[in-house]
Amino acid sequence: MNSTRRPRRSDTRQRIQDVALELFAEQGYDKTSLREIAERLGVTKAALYYHFRTKEDILIGLYEDLTRPMDELIAWAREQPATLETKKEILRRYGDQLRDSAPMFRFFQENQAALRELTIGVDVKARMVTMGELMQGENPSLADRMRCLSALFIMHAGVFSLRHVEADPEDKRRAALEVAIELVAAAHTEPPH
Amino acid sequence: MNSTRRPRRSDTRQRIQDVALELFAEQGYDKTSLREIAERLGVTKAALYYHFRTKEDILIGLYEDLTRPMDELIAWAREQPATLETKKEILRRYGDQLRDSAPMFRFFQENQAALRELTIGVDVKARMVTMGELMQGENPSLADRMRCLSALFIMHAGVFSLRHVEADPEDKRRAALEVAIELVAAAHTEPPH
Amino acid sequence: MNSTRRPRRSDTRQRIQDVALELFAEQGYDKTSLREIAERLGVTKAALYYHFRTKEDILIGLYEDLTRPMDELIAWAREQPATLETKKEILRRYGDQLRDSAPMFRFFQENQAALRELTIGVDVKARMVTMGELMQGENPSLADRMRCLSALFIMHAGVFSLRHVEADPEDKRRAALEVAIELVAAAHTEPPH
């Protein structure tokens, strides 16, 4: 009887971020104006500036929401033994993130050019590369590197690029995971113990 | 008489397209203004309008340069028997296109959001999907569809996403092709004769 | 009981005025925003509105601090006989004010255009003119009027415009006073007794 009362401690900030993501994902970052965001929210543009210093700042908030879990996953992965089972688990967890933050992932993927020149280095791909490396063994061949990186790309494809395929999203996700695991397994060599 | 029969559409037209691609790829479509293009070319903005009706028209020219070979490859592929050898050849040819038009591919990949709302449907991905389908057998499983589509993604990755890997670009390309073929092969079943 | 009888208008009020003067003098009136003042003070903008009705009100406070002593000096001067000794004393006292309120004088001098259209007539120059007149004799020649007015300008110059001259500020002030007195003396004719 408090938490749902009325706009608490800036519920607005969150709403701005939600609407922004929605529009950014729909139309692209550059094509989305603050006017639109404000209108859809029923506030004035100036209100946005009370909560965020710039348009870019809104984006940065979203970016951090996306990369925080990725970075946590990376940190966790670094502490695990480089077994195949670990790698599978990484892929599984990555798949979960992908599912939970699909619109955000899609947005960052489709707006790479628009985001490149931002003051903060928005670089989701760098994290994918890092993750790919976590799945390689020692001195991997070029082909193995490709396999590991591709495993991740495939999982993205499973969520975004099979939209035209009529099938249960969960099934697609699982199929992607399956292929990804195949690839990582092919590149795997048991670490020296 | 010139090297080509009809008075080839002025040289400037081509130069505009070249510079435009350069800038579009560098900074993104939305962030690149006609002023910039004109400046880098040493002409006025108005001059651009002599050669192209709109900014979008410049893009369309580029789009056609990219899709013409793709469409030709697709047409060719449709006429071939669906053997594994055919599929390998498709991948090889696709790889060549990817190499020859790398900046263009990259541009369309990184600007998906910006291009989505254009009056012409700029849809490179649709062609990738079509190509993926050409590599599937009859009634493919979800996983096989994934494999075939991913084969193509991997080839992109080989050109664009391994920039951080110090290695000969040709080697990377070959490694990508190798993995792509693996995937397509895994999904392949000899067609009924 | 406090050091002053009535509960002195809160300390914050004074601090606002101090900070405002500092910033107004540094950057100009128009370029200084209430946000900046509030930030440097560590309070919110809204707090300023508890103490002042408008931005202009802050300025008016400063203006009064500046003109009160000037007006007192003018009033005092009017009651004295128009002897040369009186005039010297006026210059001396004016010099003291100039020294004690240097930032304020400078601010009003450098922001004349910005302050011109304010609802209260901010007119420091009018007071200088009045003072200049107090130093003229009866029916002064144009040149004598110039001399008297200039005497005052020179004293300003002694404080503000010789910043590039490395010398003790007090010395500069004294030199300015000396020249000012010369000028007033040159314009002086002993009043009829």
Added chain:
Amino acid sequence: MNSTRRPRRSDTRQRIQDVALELFAEQGYDKTSLREIAERLGVTKAALYYHFRTKEDILIGLYEDLTRPMDELIAWAREQPATLETKKEILRRYGDQLRDSAPMFRFFQENQAALRELTIGVDVKARMVTMGELMQGENPSLADRMRCLSALFIMHAGVFSLRHVEADPEDKRRAALEVAIELVAAAHTEPPH
């Protein structure tokens, strides 16, 4: 039958500068918006941007118009022998400039604070100081420096600060020149030949 035909080679550029000076002088630089300038000219804001890159650029044009003659005068003065007659001539010429560019001088004087932070160092006062130095002898006393600098201030005062005095502007100018010459003469010592 050509020079007065119709808007020649960008007559507009000059008109923008004229109107801008008018408004800048009237209301101050900060308070004058490009909208106002455009409106008074009967063009759109965007038209201003065809002729000037920024608002500041308009100002810089005016600034250069003001300082070019000052710098020429300074250069000329440096080549003359430092006789009293030379100094008088400098003051005379300075007076002419002051008369011819009165609005501009006034504007830069009354907007010092607003102009201080511009990217180009708008510094008219520095030139006055330089001129003052040209009128000093060797090793001038502080008081003599004051006299020479003040001579220039007085001439400004003669043009701007005696507006309340009903008298022919030319007479005022002459009176100011007279007093200025007095001061410079008092500071003068014949240079060693």
Added chain:
DNA sequence: AATGAATGAGGCTTCATTCAT
């Protein structure tokens, strides 16, 4: 005595586009 949240007005600037020459 002061804050958090918001507004309306308006600022400067950039853009794609047009058109007479």
Added chain:
DNA sequence: GATGAATGAAGCCTCATTCAT
């Protein structure tokens, strides 16, 4: 084959100010 001049729409952002708490 191209320029010079201009426009209308829109963008991001900042400001002084208000008001409920």
